[in-house]
Amino acid sequence: MTGPDFASLRAACTDELAKSGCFDRAPWARAAVLKVERERFVPRDVWEWAKDGYRVLSYSTDPQAWARAVYDPVRAVVTQINDDERTPLTTDGLVRGAATSSVSALDIVCIKLGYLDLEPGHKVLDIGAGSGVNAALLEERAGAGNVVTIEIDTSLAEQAEHNLDTTGYTARVVCGDGENGFADSAPYDRLICTASARHIPRAWREQARPGGTILTPFGTLFSNSGLLRLTVGPDGTAEGRFVHTAAYMWLRSHRAPGGRPPRDGQERLSASPADPDKILDNDWHANFAIGQLVPGLTMQRTISEEDPRILLWDGKDSFASVCCAGWDEADAVLQQGPRSLWDEVLTARSWWDDHGRPETTRYGLTITADDQHHMWLDSPENPLVHSTA
Numbered sequence: 001m002t003g004p005d006f007a008s009l010r011a012a013c014t015d016e017l018a019k020s021g022c023f024d025r026a027p028w029a030r031a032a033v034l035k036v037e038r039e040r041f042v043p044r045d046v047w048e049w050a051k052d053g054y055r056v057l058s059y060s061t062d063p064q065a066w067a068r069a070v071y072d073p074v075r076a077v078v079t080q081i082n083d084d085e086r087t088p089l090t091t092d093g094l095v096r097g098a099a100t101s102s103v104s105a106l107d108i109v110c111i112k113l114g115y116l117d118l119e120p121g122h123k124v125l126d127i128g129a130g131s132g133v134n135a136a137l138l139e140e141r142a143g144a145g146n147v148v149t150i151e152i153d154t155s156l157a158e159q160a161e162h163n164l165d166t167t168g169y170t171a172r173v174v175c176g177d178g179e180n181g182f183a184d185s186a187p188y189d190r191l192i193c194t195a196s197a198r199h200i201p202r203a204w205r206e207q208a209r210p211g212g213t214i215l216t217p218f219g220t221l222f223s224n225s226g227l228l229r230l231t232v233g234p235d236g237t238a239e240g241r242f243v244h245t246a247a248y249m250w251l252r253s254h255r256a257p258g259g260r261p262p263r264d265g266q267e268r269l270s271a272s273p274a275d276p277d278k279i280l281d282n283d284w285h286a287n288f289a290i291g292q293l294v295p296g297l298t299m300q301r302t303i304s305e306e307d308p309r310i311l312l313w314d315g316k317d318s319f320a321s322v323c324c325a326g327w328d329e330a331d332a333v334l335q336q337g338p339r340s341l342w343d344e345v346l347t348a349r350s351w352w353d354d355h356g357r358p359e360t361t362r363y364g365l366t367i368t369a370d371d372q373h374h375m376w377l378d379s380p381e382n383p384l385v386h387s388t389a
């Protein structure tokens with residue numbers, strides 16, 4: 001049996017990416033994607049989603065399916081679950097849990113390369129090495145010796161180093177917490193992160209050259225969906241806009257805190273003035289705004305058919321449970337704790353509707369020298385006001 005024809009798959013994938021405009025901002029990236037042998041970075045056993053858990057997709061048992069996954073232009077390849085704590089397979093052969101590393105989907109990888117405005121000779125810090133493949137693409141543009149890539153997970157860092165070495169790249173792999181950057185090689189012209197942040201670590205601004213760029217997925221626990229591009233000022237400040245949508249796994253310390261809402265304190269019961277399914281209607285842009293306006297918000301939907309509910313929590317001591325079916329009944333909304341989370345969500349959604357339903361790319365962020373983060377709409381003169389302000 002002949003193995004997969006990787007060169008043809010790579011060429012077809014590159015054509016798809018070109019057709020969907022992924023190289024428009026960085027035409028050089030087309031040749032880079034055609035050159036970097038992605039199959040040499042992806043582990044031979046990866047994870048694929050199967051309805052309610054992950055199962056192994058192995059090159060050894062299905063090389064063609066594995067190769068198609070590697071060269072799928074729009075899907076990430078999950079390479080690690082649950083931080084590699086060896087979760088035993090359940091009886092149905094699936095592993096439940098969260099993806100903690102992946103080889104990112106090529107469409108967003110190329111879009112990010114476009115927004116990075118990378119030039120030959122730039123010094124780049126790549127945060128979240130994973131397989132090392134992004135570092136290889138960066139090196140294709142920045143040149144040998146100009147890329148440092150950091151990975152927090154020891155075994156992934158070792159794999160990235162091996163993958164880069166054996167494919168002929170010189171990028172330096174550092175095993176460590178990318179939130180601290182890597183001061184030894186600073187200053188950097190470009191910092192690019194392949195995990196999502198809830199705030200920008202101070203070290204990234206300190207290690208960027210004035211005028212340099214920080215490009216990172218950025219969001220809230222409620223909506224992890226923006227791609228933020230900041231320009232660093234000479235005085236330790238940074239400012240910039242969201243340039244695209246992007247959903248990535250979190251930087252390790254930015255993940256949702258575990259635990260359960262406390263559910264104590266007086267219960268405040270009311271009807272909801274609006275249908276919860278219309279307020280939280282899965283619109284990415286609405287959710288982005290709600291997440292920014294209601295600090296700390298997380299949401300879960302219950303799966304009960306008779307009594308579907310939306311559960312909200314602020315990660316501290318406020319909780320709300322909203323009944324989706326009989327939402328206009330007098331006891332449909334239960335709120336507890338110092339904050340009335342459902343009221344805050346309703347106010348945030350009205351703000352978004354009243355402001356013409358702005359898309360994610362209308363927002364921006366200013367970070368002051370003393371690390372205050374200020375989100376704004378359209379311009380820094382128009383700051384967002386948190387529901388708790």
Ligand SMILES: C[S@@+](CC[C@H](N)C(=O)[O-])C[C@H]1O[C@@H](n2cnc3c(N)ncnc32)[C@H](O)[C@@H]1O
Pocket residue numbers: 100101102103104127128129130131132133134135150151152153156176177178179194195248249250251252253
């Ligand atoms: C989307 S994945 C990697 C993508 C990678 N560029 C690729 O395509 O192979 C994100 C990676 O960030 C790593 N990561 C998470 N938090 C980190 C941190 N604080 N410092 C460095 N790496 C981190 C994860 O272990 C994971 O490997």
